[in-house]
Amino acid sequence: MSPGTTYGDFEFIVVSNRLPVDRVNDDDGGNGTWRRSPGGLVTALAPVMEKADGAWVGWHGAPDEVLEPFEHGDMHLVPVPLDPNEVEFYYEGFSNATLWPLYHDVIAPPEFHRHWWDSYRKVNERFAEATAAVASKGATIWVQDYQLQLVPKLLRAARPDLKIGFFNHIPFPPLEIYAQLPWRRQVIEGLLGADLIGFQRPSDASNFLRCVRRFVGFSVRQQQVHVQYDNSAPGHVSRAEAFPISIDVQRITDLANRPDIIERSKEIRRELGNPKHILLGVDRLDYTKGIGHRLKAYEELLADGKVKVEDAALIQVASPSRERVEQYRLLREEVEGAVGRINGTYDTIKNTAIRYLHHSYPVEEMVALYLASDVMLVTALRDGMNLVAKEYVAARTGNRGALVLSEFAGAADTLRQAVLVNPHDIDGLKEAIVTALDMSPAEATRRMRIMRRQVLQNDVERWSKSFLSELQNGVKEDALV
Ligand code: G6P
Numbered sequence: 216m217s218p219g220t221t222y223g224d225f226e227f228i229v230v231s232n233r234l235p236v237d238r239v240n241d242d243d244g245g246n247g248t249w250r251r252s253p254g255g256l257v258t259a260l261a262p263v264m265e266k267a268d269g270a271w272v273g274w275h276g277a278p279d280e281v282l283e284p285f286e287h288g289d290m291h292l293v294p295v296p297l298d299p300n301e302v303e304f305y306y307e308g309f310s311n312a313t314l315w316p317l318y319h320d321v322i323a324p325p326e327f328h329r330h331w332w333d334s335y336r337k338v339n340e341r342f343a344e345a346t347a348a349v350a351s352k353g354a355t356i357w358v359q360d361y362q363l364q365l366v367p368k369l370l371r372a373a374r375p376d377l378k379i380g381f382f383n384h385i386p387f388p389p390l391e392i393y394a395q396l397p398w399r400r401q402v403i404e405g406l407l408g409a410d411l412i413g414f415q416r417p418s419d420a421s422n423f424l425r426c427v428r429r430f431v432g433f434s435v436r437q438q439q440v441h442v443q444y445d446n447s448a449p450g451h452v453s454r455a456e457a458f459p460i461s462i463d464v465q466r467i468t469d470l471a472n473r474p475d476i477i478e479r480s481k482e483i484r485r486e487l488g489n490p491k492h493i494l495l496g497v498d499r500l501d502y503t504k505g506i507g508h509r510l511k512a513y514e515e516l517l518a519d520g521k522v523k524v525e526d527a528a529l530i531q532v533a534s535p536s537r538e539r540v541e542q543y544r545l546l547r548e549e550v551e552g553a554v555g556r557i558n559g560t561y562d563t564i565k566n567t568a569i570r571y572l573h574h575s576y577p578v579e580e581m582v583a584l585y586l587a588s589d590v591m592l593v594t595a596l597r598d599g600m601n602l603v604a605k606e607y608v609a610a611r612t613g614n615r616g617a618l619v620l621s622e623f624a625g626a627a628d629t630l631r632q633a634v635l636v637n638p639h640d641i642d643g644l645k646e647a648i649v650t651a652l653d654m655s656p657a658e659a660t661r662r663m664r665i666m667r668r669q670v671l672q673n674d675v676e677r678w679s680k681s682f683l684s685e686l687q688n689g690v691k692e693d694a695l696v
Pocket of ligand 1: 233360361384385536537
């Protein structure tokens with residue numbers, strides 16, 4: 216450790232691109248207060264934050280605004296500023312138009328630009344510096360997701376006393392795809408600064424370890440890598456393992472039992488004219504989610520007469536996302552064009568084939584939608600996990616309803632009783648939708664029971680505990696041999 220090291224006050228620090236709070240604007244349009252964001256990650260980590268002296272380092276979402284650290288509930292928040300160029304190059308560019316498509320099977324073509332990479336590096340340095348400045352001696356740091364893959368190595372260099380974990384929320388691609396990245400060696404070295412690197416699926420961890428072997432040449436023994444960046448610094452062992460993330464089960468089941476939310480779910484059914492079947496899709500409007508494939512299958516089912524507009528309504532919630540990135544703009548046009556065409560063809564004065572909602576909704580309304588729907592459609596072409604599938608299962612307290620689930624979503628590893636599909640196979644997808652619609656109540660209940668047990672036993676708190684205890688346990692003995 217360098218003699219000049221200064222230590223901060225916090226023993227446990229989460230680092231993520233976004234801070235876990237959203238700004239609530241005043242009625243007069245001013246910048247008001249902050250509200251905790253709805254995600255499960257915050258819920259899972261809030262208790263750990265309370266117990267340890269916890270801080271969260273992240274961007275607060277507005278370009279060109281420098282904010283002082285502030286307290287929110289039991290969390291100490293450290294905002295990291297981004298200027299408008301960095302929002303464009305680091306966030307929209309390298310994170311969401313290079314890494315995002317590259318890590319999701321190149322569904323959209325990734326773009327490689329050197330000035331985006333420079334910005335990514337610079338912003339990762341800023342996150343690492345902000346973290347190092349507030350970390351107490353020997354603190355535990357948990358870095359989240361693909362936007363910050365260089366942070367572990369940068370942090371280790373600045374503060375070798377820290378215990379560093381990293382979790383990748385999205386898939387890690389196969390070597391043959393990852394190989395396209397011009398900065399493939401630097402990104403892998405960046406991640407290997409962590410003592411423990413968590414992935415969603417075992418296949419993500421093994422893809423990563425193959426890339427380590429190929430592109431950095433450190434020795435790999437089972438899940439463990441002996442990292443020696445250069446001969447002047449001491450080496451360390453970094454482990455790569457799967458820790459499938461989950462949801463805040465208690466929150467969802469509590470909401471699903473609330474009388475006003477149950478009433479709202481009935482109201483939704485009534486407002487749709489009490490159709491025989493309600494199908495539901497809930498996604499960020501992202502090309503990885505397979506919304507176009509889902510609409511195509513549904514359109515063909517309407518055309519074949521296997522689904523009738525009088526009997527069935529499809530609700531598609533598509534929450535706005537990354538709207539300044541070209542591929543997302545194109546996707547919106549495509550999806551909205553398809554919905555318009557399908558509704559134009561099949562709607563009657565009384566019935567609409569697809570209720571398309573380009574909004575985000577509070578969790579209460581989401582749970583009402585889950586309760587109102589007979590069939591949930593999750594048709595992602597590639598998805599790290601897909602928490603909507605788990606939320607649907609958790610919300611189905613009556614053990615009814617069917618889940619159509621893509622085998623390319625991480626959730627398919629555990630939700631084996633879903634109707635599993637390859638969304639590229641449109642005939643297969645149509646069959647899966649019909650199977651779900653026609654499933655007998657007894658069979659639906661049998662499957663939902665098993666899936667609910669799985670989700671209820673593995674909530675997000677269990678996920679964070681298992682990651683953090685594995686991080687504390689450190690190197691496995693056989694790796695030192
Ligand atoms: C995915 C990523 C997250 C990201 C979220 C929303 O779930 O894994 O890191 O925060 O999408 O995307 P956004 O770009 O709006 O943060």
